Amino acid sequence: xxxxxxxxxxxxxxxxxxxxxxxxxxxxxxxxxxxxxxxxxxxxxxxxxxxxxxxxxxxxxxxxxxxxxxxxxxxxxxxxxxxxxxxxxxxxxxxxxxxxxxxxxxxxxxxxxxxxxxxxxxxxxxxxxxxxxxxxxxxxxxxxxxxxxxxxxxxxxxxxxxxxxxxxxxxxxxxxxxxxxxxxxxxxxxxxxxxxxxxxxxxxxxxxxxxxxxxxxxxxxxxxxxxxxxxxxxxxxxxxxxxxxxxxxxxxxxxxxxxxxxxxxxxxxxxxxxxxxxxxxxxxxxxxxxxxxxxxxxxxxxxxxxxxxxxxxxxxxxxxxxxxxxxxxxxxxxxxxxxxxxxxxxxxxxxxxxxxxxxxxxxxxxxxxxxxxxxxxxxxxxxxxx
Ligand code: COA
Numbered sequence: 001x002x003x004x005x006x007x008x009x010x011x012x013x014x015x016x017x018x019x020x021x022x023x024x025x026x027x028x029x030x031x032x033x034x035x036x037x038x039x040x041x042x043x044x045x046x047x048x049x050x051x052x053x054x055x056x057x058x059x060x061x062x063x064x065x066x067x068x069x070x071x072x073x074x075x076x077x078x079x080x081x082x083x084x085x086x087x088x089x090x091x092x093x094x095x096x097x098x099x100x101x102x103x104x105x106x107x108x109x110x111x112x113x114x115x116x117x118x119x120x121x122x123x124x125x126x127x128x129x130x131x132x133x134x135x136x137x138x139x140x141x142x143x144x145x146x147x148x149x150x151x152x153x154x155x156x157x158x159x160x161x162x163x164x165x166x167x168x169x170x171x172x173x174x175x176x177x178x179x180x181x182x183x184x185x186x187x188x189x190x191x192x193x194x195x196x197x198x199x200x201x202x203x204x205x206x207x208x209x210x211x212x213x214x215x216x217x218x219x220x221x222x223x224x225x226x227x228x229x230x231x232x233x234x235x236x237x238x239x240x241x242x243x244x245x246x247x248x249x250x251x252x253x254x255x256x257x258x259x260x261x262x263x264x265x266x267x268x269x270x271x272x273x274x275x276x277x278x279x280x281x282x283x284x285x286x287x288x289x290x291x292x293x294x295x296x297x298x299x300x301x302x303x304x305x306x307x308x309x310x311x312x313x314x315x316x317x318x319x320x321x322x323x324x325x326x327x328x329x330x331x332x333x334x335x336x337x338x339x340x341x342x343x344x345x346x347x348x349x350x351x352x353x354x355x356x357x358x359x360x361x362x363x364x365x366x367x368x369x370x371x372x373x374x375x376x377x378x379x380x381x382x383x384x385x386x
Contacts, residue, residue: 009280012158020034020041053378054366063161075093075135076090096368130165176220209309235273300314367382
């Protein structure tokens with residue numbers, strides 16, 4: 001069988017950053033609750049001229065610069081930060097990236113899970129047409145109400161993955177475990193720009209989904225936990241990965257200890273929650289911060305509230321390491337423009353007026369920007385002259 005999986009991967013984030021130490025001081029919380037208790041240091045926040053389209057296109061651009069567009073006939077855009085009830089956000093990305101017309105483009109939604117559905121759909125397409133490549137983009141802005149329990153777990157970011165036969169990074173193995181359960185732990189009603197969340201229930205539902213997906217993986221003949229070298233997890237906050245690894249170790253009867261937890265959360269600690277992109281940001285961090293993963297089996301646990309989850313495994317390919325990506329991500333994170341708490345609260349409260357034309361202020365330094373709304377349609381532009 002032809003190996004299929006992630007050939008290359010890139011991250012992008014937003015223009016601004018809020019240090020959670022500032023948020024803690026402003027609301028009278030011990031900063032260690034954020035840094036240690038939930039495991040978050042910072043959160044990214046988009047400028048008014050950024051959104052999931054600009055972040056997604058910015059993540060995908062370097063992939064196209066490295067590999068070209070040849071063979072890409074499908075663009076799958078995973079997000080739970082929907083910008084339109086009808087049009088797929090990927091169509092704007094397709095235009096911004098100058099992709100050829102002969103590409104099918106669609107948006108997928110199921111909370112934080114849908115990038116994994118996109119990855120599996122991509123693998124299915126390539127299994128049938130091994131010469132094709134699929135561009136998978138996961139891009140989200142995590143927004144909760146000001147002064148709510150979820151506030152310190154906001155964030156923003158995108159991961160773009162080029163999926164192909166004979167991948168250079170991670171071959172995805174054919175067997176996976178899946179799990180669906182109708183649960184009201186987290187959702188975003190159509191009339192709300194912030195999520196509704198029952199935090200404690202979401203943690204329980206996540207862990208139950210993990211054991212459910214594990215049981216399905218085992219029943220279908222997947223590997224024993226002892227044969228999995230690292231596991232990366234969806235990280236609504238990085239402490240969740242630690243809780244998940246403990247639960248998985250107990251449930252599957254093999255102690256993973258804390259292996260991979262620190263390396264797998266280097267980016268997520270600074271990005272905040274990136275919903276669909278979170279698991280794949282964690283995979284990137286693991287690949288970028290461990291020396292000797294070639295030939296090792298990595299488990300990937302994807303969870304989307306509501307809830308759908310999947311546990312898949314992949315084999316890290318020889319020559320996977322890219323010191324360059326670690327540098328690029330660190331530089332992008334360091335280059336974010338800090339907000340103080342007053343500026344953060346003002347930006348959070350700013351929403352686009354409904355039904356009128358809007359021109360957004362020029363703020364972002366990213367290669368793409370959201371220019372505004374004309375005649376109720378969103379407009380984007382490339383800023384780097386490319
Ligand atoms: N120093 C160190 N740790 C501290 C601390 C301190 N001063 N104060 C509290 N903590 C720890 C707590 O012991 C707890 O640890 P534990 O989870 O290991 O028991 C942790 O910090 C969180 O404290 P808690 O009181 O549970 O926080 P909270 O009521 O504010 O809720 C979340 C935390 C994560 C549930 C909340 O931020 C949330 O709802 N986030 C959104 C959830 C989400 O995104 N779900 C999506 C689907 S998974």
